[in-house]
Amino acid sequence: MNHKKTREGSYLFQVAEEAELLPFLLENMKKNSRNSIKSMLTRGQVSVNGQTVTKHNYKLVAGQKVEILNNKSARNESSLTGLSIIYEDESIIVIDKEAGLLSMAAKDKNEKTAFSEVSSYVKKQNPGQRIFIVHRLDRDTSGVLLFAKSEMVKMQLQDNWDEFVKERIYTTLVQGNVKKEKDTIKSWLKETRTYKVYSNPTDNGGQLAITHYRKIRSNRQYSLLEVRLETGRKNQIRVHMEEIGHPVVGDKKYGSTVNPIKRLGLHATALTIVHPISKEIMKFESEIPSSILNKSL
Template structure:
């Protein structure tokens, strides 16, 4: 996967080095190291340049990002997944249920990484899998995949700065205490478990979830949730803490009478495009297994 960027240096930008100019635009240290090793990776006025080259007004800076190999240990496998949006820099997908994101023990050829690797192999392109946000295996919905190192670097910084807005829909048991609310309850690992989490006001890390009830019928609520923090199992733990757990959750509410997986869906992602800066806003409709609670 190769990408070329062209910058026209202005009076405001200069004088500066290529390195300082690129760092302001999100180029990480590993990317700069790779550019040093790439023939014609950095061109100034069509001449090969160095990261310490001084840039002056009206200079034309060209950057060539090259990736000649695909991700190791990811086997391309033809698996169904839905593409919501794609351009030269990002891929936004709607992940189905029962699909892990990354390969692991016992999940070597059934992951989103396998599916995306196959998608690009079919096009004859190399591809390194860089998934920006995370979803549990059972959770459906929107994920951002960076198509090269620069978009990955910029989007990762946005995630760390909580500039990527993630909104979820969950089916919860019962009626919530209010139509709109904020859950501020710290989360910690459960003492006798390597996997489970719990609300722990003494030892937990800060966790804040905003919620709004969108629908209530037949003993179930459809709840819209926005995460202010991103703790492991945060939505599942916070809704259990309220007394409104998610059905189908094998850890916290193993009730499979109406659904075979955790009733949670990442339905909206809003963020700034890593290269153009344009505001992006994507939606994925409620899956049929969750919608069935309210038919």
């Protein structure tokens, strides 16, 4: 079995004997997980003798050439603005959103949002395909964002969020040197008429919010924290960081006085879910932006 790198970012395999496409790819791309290979197929990154093939059980015959376009090249070719696709199948689509892009519903109807970009992306493959918002990230928060491809899957995920979402991890750059190596913040959050969320140590009729953090590293000016959400309330991390006296960098609304990275120091690093259809546990990750990483060195 031989393979060689062809044009920038693609690999070519020669088929030696009859096989189904998915098992063939799993055998020849051992460094890639089953999920990532299935995602490549769904996204049209795999072609046989120059024809794009998405069927897992497509029958290969000896002599055919199988070409795989890598993620980076596929993303470049898809011409998406402000985001890239991490994973996609028939039920869900997971993206890596850049800071500055709204999740959805901009006041300016012409402004690009993650929703509008992903929506036009799926419609290119299937004009009847729709996508549905499952959860959101603030405009200036980057990282992993999940969409559903049907209303049924959206409702399933939203109605049983705590059951389906096993872990949500954020990397957060905050002001000052956080003294505690790790801690849990628990309070009740309520939103004012001016859309600012405030925190109360006892039940004030608001929503219970629980945030766990551990310090990755710090210097005199900044600390880099790994934050795990036990509950997912609006602005939860931002409010809780202000509460412990270390607001998220760039977060003027919740107490930050500095903005050296010209964005919010908040990145959705990982999302682990139970797949709504296959029930498989899947973890989606996004690389931490260097602007957030480097300030705490």
